[in-house]
Structures are given as structure tokens and as C-alpha cells.
Amino acid sequence: MHHSAITLSLTGLLLLSSQFAVADYAYITNQDDATVSVFDLPDGKLVNTFSVDSGPVGVAIDNKHHRVYFTHPESGLVTAYDNQSFELLFKVDTFGQPFGITVDHTAKGLVFVTDWNRDAVLVINPETKQIVDLLAVQESPADIVIDSEKRRIYVANRESNTVTILDADTPRKHAVIATSKNPYSLALSPDGKRVYVSTVGDGHIDIIDTESKQVTDTIKVGNSPYDVSVSHDNKRFYVVNQGDNNLITFDALSLKQISRIPLAKMPESIMLSSDGQFAYVTNWFDNKLSIVDLQSNSVISTLKTGKGPRAFGGFTSP
Amino acid sequence: MKFLHSLLIALFALLSFTSTMATAHGPTPQKVDEKIIIESSVDNVWKVISDFTHIDQWHPLVTSVDIIDEQTRVIHIAEKGTLTDSLDEINAETHLLSYRLLEEDTAVFPVSFYTITLTVNPVESGSELLWQGRFYRADTGNFPPENLNDDAAVNAMTDFAQQGMQSLKTLLEKK
Numbered sequence: 001m002h003h004s005a006i007t008l009s010l011t012g013l014l015l016l017s018s019q020f021a022v023a024d025y026a027y028i029t030n031q032d033d034a035t036v037s038v039f040d041l042p043d044g045k046l047v048n049t050f051s052v053d054s055g056p057v058g059v060a061i062d063n064k065h066h067r068v069y070f071t072h073p074e075s076g077l078v079t080a081y082d083n084q085s086f087e088l089l090f091k092v093d094t095f096g097q098p099f100g101i102t103v104d105h106t107a108k109g110l111v112f113v114t115d116w117n118r119d120a121v122l123v124i125n126p127e128t129k130q131i132v133d134l135l136a137v138q139e140s141p142a143d144i145v146i147d148s149e150k151r152r153i154y155v156a157n158r159e160s161n162t163v164t165i166l167d168a169d170t171p172r173k174h175a176v177i178a179t180s181k182n183p184y185s186l187a188l189s190p191d192g193k194r195v196y197v198s199t200v201g202d203g204h205i206d207i208i209d210t211e212s213k214q215v216t217d218t219i220k221v222g223n224s225p226y227d228v229s230v231s232h233d234n235k236r237f238y239v240v241n242q243g244d245n246n247l248i249t250f251d252a253l254s255l256k257q258i259s260r261i262p263l264a265k266m267p268e269s270i271m272l273s274s275d276g277q278f279a280y281v282t283n284w285f286d287n288k289l290s291i292v293d294l295q296s297n298s299v300i301s302t303l304k305t306g307k308g309p310r311a312f313g314g315f316t317s318p
Numbered sequence: 319m320k321f322l323h324s325l326l327i328a329l330f331a332l333l334s335f336t337s338t339m340a341t342a343h344g345p346t347p348q349k350v351d352e353k354i355i356i357e358s359s360v361d362n363v364w365k366v367i368s369d370f371t372h373i374d375q376w377h378p379l380v381t382s383v384d385i386i387d388e389q390t391r392v393i394h395i396a397e398k399g400t401l402t403d404s405l406d407e408i409n410a411e412t413h414l415l416s417y418r419l420l421e422e423d424t425a426v427f428p429v430s431f432y433t434i435t436l437t438v439n440p441v442e443s444g445s446e447l448l449w450q451g452r453f454y455r456a457d458t459g460n461f462p463p464e465n466l467n468d469d470a471a472v473n474a475m476t477d478f479a480q481q482g483m484q485s486l487k488t489l490l491e492k493k
Contacts, residue, residue, distance in 0.1 A: 031346065057345060073345035074460060097460060099345055116345050117459060223406045223416065224433065242452075243406050243416055243433060266452060285349065285450065308347070 023084060026271065026280050026316045027068050028289060029056035030306025036070065037289075037305045038086065041316060042273045044280070044291050044303050050086045053077050058101040058113070059315040065109050067126065071098040071312075078113055078124060090129045094122055100144040100155075101313055104168060112153060112168075114141035121155060121166065135171060137164045143186040143313070145195070152210070154195050156183035163197055165213060175213040180204040185227045185269075189234045189252075190318075196237055198225040205239060205250075219255050221248060227269045232276045238294075240267040240281055247281060247292060259297040264288045268309065271316040280316060282309040345458070348468055350434070350451045350475045354483040357444040358490040364413045364438050366486065367447075370405050376489055377482045390420065399426040406433070413438040424456035427478075428470040447486065449479040 025047070028037040036056060038048040058071035061083060068083040078098050080089040097117040104110045110132075111124040119141060123133035138157035141164075145154050151168040161181055165174040181201030188195050188210075195208040197215075203225055207217040223243025230237045236258065239248045245265055249258040264283035267290070271280050279292040282305065289303045356363055366376055371391045374380040384392035389405040402421035407414065416435040424430065432453035439446045453475055457466035464470065 055346060076460065097345055224418075243435075265450070284347070285351075285452070308349075 024274060024317055025083070026289070026311075027059050027061065027070075027083075028282060028305050028309050028311045028315060029059055029070055030287075030308055031055050031057055031310045032308030033306045035306040036081075036086075037309070039280075039289065039303065041280075042275070042278050042291075044289065044301055046303065048086055049306065050081075052081075053079055053091070057310045058099055058312045060101040060103045060111065060313055061315075061317050062103045062105070062109050062111075062126075063317055064105060065126070067109070069101055069103065069111055071101050071113060073097040073099050073116060078111070080126065090126075092124055092129055092131065094131065096120070096122070098122065099312070100142055102144050102146045102153075104146055105148045112144055112146060114144050114155060116140055116142070119157075121153070133171065135166055137166070138162050138176070142184045145186045145188045147188055147192050147210070150192055150210070154186055154188065154208075156186050156197060158182050158184055158200075161199075161201075163195070163208060177208060177213060177215060179206045179215065180218055185225075185312075187228045187230045187237065189230045189237075190232055191234050193234070194230075194252075196228045196230060198228045198239060200224045200226060200242075203241070203243075205237075207255075217255060219250075221250075222246065226267065229270045229272055229279070231272065238270055238272075238279055240270045242266050242268060242284070245283075247279065249294070249297065261292055261297055261299065263290050263292075263299065264302060269311045269313075269315065271311075271314065274317060282311045282315075284309060346468065347452045347454060348472050348475070350449065350453065350472070350479055352449040352476065352479040352483060354447050354449075354487055355441060355443060355445070356447055356487045356490050360413055360438050360440045360445045362490055363445045363447060363486070364410070366490065367436050367438070368408060368410065368413075368415055370408065370415065370417070373482075376486050377478075378485045379478060379481055395426050399423050401426055419453075422456075424466060428456040428466050428474050430454045430456055430458055432475065447483060449483060451475065451479075 024041040026039040034054045040047045053072045055074040056070040060069045070079050078092045096115040098113045099116040100114040113122045121135040125132045137155045138160035140159040141155045142158045143156045153166040155164045163177045180199035183197045184200045185198045197206040206215045209216045221239045222241030225239045226242045228239050247261045264286040266285035268282045268284040281290045291301045293300045371385045374383045380393045381396045382394045392400050392402050403417045404420040406416040414437045418433045434451035437448040455468045455471040
């Protein structure tokens with residue numbers, strides 16, 4: 001009797017701690033009031049708003065090491081926080097304009113950051129908290145994504161109209177690919193076969209075949225497509241058009257539009273829930289986070305964020 | 319390792335010197351969000367603002383417009399120079415017009431890029447005109463001089479919106 005009570009409470013503790021460990025959050029960087037809004041997923045309940053260094057923009061989550069990273073382009077900082085307690089772990093001063101950010105989910109959890117002003121990718125080792133490498137790319141690098149399995153890094157160079165493919169382990173450049181005008185955001189399909197590039201200057205999505213390293217398709221999607229995301233089964237991709245205030249769903253095979261959903265003003269970034277049923281979109285002008293049900297193609301809630309929500313990059317866990 | 323670290327810092331310093339003034343837009347967007355009530359019908363307001371290439375007929379700061387094509391206008395700002403705008407969308411149903419800066423001149427206007435949306439909505443006394451947009455300061459580096467910083471950009475964009483709206487109001491309410 002006594003024994004089983006202990007077993008029960010132990011099980012309870014274990015359950016609690018494992019639930020705590022997998023709490024699924026969206027981290028929204030609010031550039032204009034220097035805060036991060038944390039929403040519990042999938043429902044989007046606001047669980048915390050914490051102050052950070054000025055002008056947070058980029059986000060990358062490292063669940064394996066319980067960390068979340070933010071870039072602060074104006075102050076040159078990359079900051080690391082505990083992804084559950086939201087306590088500051090460390091800061092790295094890059095002396096540049098750190099913008100896009102991603103984490104290598106294998107091994108040490110190296111952090112790759114684009115430097116907007118110096119046309120470079122910085123590599124940060126979170127164990128030593130130092131910049132350990134500097135890789136040249138082209139003008140105004142914005143988004144960066146990593147294929148941890150194939151060991152490749154993709155960088156969108158906004159002012160050069162190119163995407164650079166780098167090796168994740170050696171200072172080797174695989175390719176520089178010409179794109180449409182002003183490539184800004186990137187999405188790697190989960191199978192690693194395609195990279196979707198949103199080009200804000202002319203409203204296109206360019207689709208790069210990662211094997212041939214060629215743009216195989218270019219489609220017009222709208223005005224200022226600021227972000228793109230791919231479904232977990234690789235069959236659909238989602239684009240948010242800042243100039244049209246909408247989210248468009250595309251069939252990845254036929255490249256045809258499946259649905260078009262109106263959003264709040266100036267949508268900026270999109271991520272999907274871990275089960276793929278919901279999309280989360282920040283609306284920069286209105287200071288809102290929209291939750292979209294991708295089954296019914298409708299906005300199910302619109303939540304208040306801080307001022308100037310950017311959430312550039314992977315602001316939810318895959 | 320220590321040597322490598324100093325080498326990297328030296329490299330950074332070199333890189334910073336070579337690119338202190340980045341062109342095009344930077345990492346920090348700013349906002350313009352202005353509203354005015356005009357005692358005139360939505361159709362009347364829309365008729366004037368939707369004529370994209372004739373902004374010189376109602377905006378006091380625009381002295382003339384070179385029409386490149388229906389989607390592209392070069393606006394002349396008194397004693398300063400020119401800016402080129404490109405039309406993104408014109409929607410007569412929702413009474414919405416949006417355009418973007420195609421060619422900047424930071425001596426004319428201390429911004430490196432903008433997108434602007436004008437919207438007319440019906441209200442009891444006539445129309446509500448919204449002037450909303452997103453833009454970036456002229457010097458997108460981390461140490462912009464005062465005349466090219468965020469405040470300078472916000473002031474110029476807000477002033478341009480307010481003067482345009484006030485002039486429209488005067489013009490349309492006179493009729």
C-alpha cells in the first residue's frame with residue numbers, strides 16, 4: 001500500500017517532468033519593445049513575456065540543449081536563453097549585424113548566423129560561447145537554413161539575388177544559385193529535396209532542387225512574400241504575402257493554389273505546429289499572432305504580441 | 319586557438335571598415351500609421367488617390383510627376399530631387415492602393431526602402447483615409463548619422479503622409 005503510493009507519486013513526478021521537458025512553445029521576438037512573447041502550443045496561450053536586449057529579430061530553438069537563441073542586429077548581439085525558464089544563459093557580441101539564425105541539431109549544436117552588414121555567416125560554438133568561424137557569402141544575407149543530415153547550409157543573399165550553399169563542416173562552398181529579385185526567406189522541405197525561396201522584390205517563390213542545385217520552378221505568389229513553410233509530408237507549402245495580408249497554400253507537386261486565407265496587417269513569419277494542423281503567423285503592422293487551422297483553412301484566433309513582432313526563422317519546434 | 323581568435327577579430331574589423339554604409343534596406347523596419355477623416359464620399363476620395371501617376375495634383379510636396387508607365391512614376395520633390403515609385407496593387411472594390419519605392423535617393427528622402435498602402439473606408443461623416451506603411455532608415459548600418467537615422471526616416475515619412483492627407487481634405491471638402 002505504502003509502496004505503491006510511492007510508485008504512483010514517482011510516476012506522477014516522471015510524467016510531470018517529461019511534460020515539462022516537451023512543452024512546445026512559440027517564441028515571438030518583438031523588435032520594437034525588446035521583448036519575447038512566449039505562446040504555449042498548439043492553443044496559443046500566452047505563458048510569458050520577457051525582456052531581452054534591444055531589437056530582437058531572429059529566433060532558433062535548440063530543444064536538445066534546452067536553449068533558444070535570438071539575434072539583435074542593431075546591438076550586434078546573439079543571446080541564448082533557457083527555453084523553458086527563459087533565463088539568460090549567455091551573450092555573444094558579434095560586432096556586426098546578426099540577423100538570420102539556425103542551429104545544427106547534431107553534435108554540439110553549433111549556431112549559424114547571417115551578418116547582414118558584413119556579408120558573412122558567423123559560426124558560434126555554444127560550449128565556448130565564441131565565434132569560431134566566419135564564412136563569406138554575398139550581399140545582405142537574410143535567412144539561413146541547415147540540412148543537418150546532408151550537412152549543408154543554405155543562405156539567401158537579399159541584395160545579390162542569389163542563394164549560397166555551404167558545407168556545414170568544412171569551409172567549402174558547394175554552389176551559388178541565381179534567384180528572382182531579393183531572396184529573403186528559405187524553407188527546406190523535410191525530405192531535404194527542395195529549398196523554397198521567397199523573393200520579396202518581385203513576389204516569387206523559387207524552388208531549388210537540392211540534388212541538381214538548380215532553380216527548377218519559379219511561380220508568382222503575391223506582393224512581398226516574406227516567408228514560406230513546407231508541410232511535414234512535403235506535399236504542400238505555405239506562403240505569407242506581406243503586401244496582400246494573406247496566407248496562400250500551394251500543392252507542392254502541381255504548384256497550384258489550394259487556398260487563400262486573409263490575415264491581419266503585414267504578415268511576416270510563418271511556422272507550423274508539430275502535428276502540421278496549425279500555422280502560426282506574426283502580423284508585423286498589427287502586433288498580432290494569427291493561428292490558422294490548415295484543415296478548415298480559417299483563422300481560429302488572433303493573439304496580441306509585443307510591438308513589431310518579427311520572429312524571423314524557426315520560432316516553433318519542428 | 320588564441321591566435322585564431324585574434325585573427326578572426328582582425329578580420330571582423332577589416333570587414334566592418336569596408337562596409338559601414340550598406341545599401342538597400344536594413345534590419346529594422348519602421349512604421350507610418352496615419353488617419354484622417356474627410357467629409358466627402360469614398361468614391362470622391364478614391365477617384366483622386368487612385369490616379370497613381372497624378373499625385374502632383376494633390377500632394378503639396380510633389381511638384382511634378384514623370385510617368386514611365388501606368389505602374390511607375392517618378393515624383394519630383396521641390397528643390398530636392400526625385401524618387402521612383404512602383405505600383406503594387408490597385409483595388410477599386412476595397413479602395414486600396416499600394417506601392418513601393420523602386421529607386422531611392424536618400425538626399426531627397428532619408429529612407430532606403432518603403433511600401434505604402436492607402437485605404438479609404440466609409441464612416442458616418444464621409445470617409446476615413448488610412449496611410450500606412452513600412453520603411454527603413456537611409457543609413458542601414460549600426461551607427462547612422464542623425465540625418466540618416468530611424469528618427470529622420472520616421473519624421474520624413476510621417477510629414478509626407480500628413481501633408482498629403484491634409485491637402486486632400488482641404489481640396490475635397492471645398493468642393
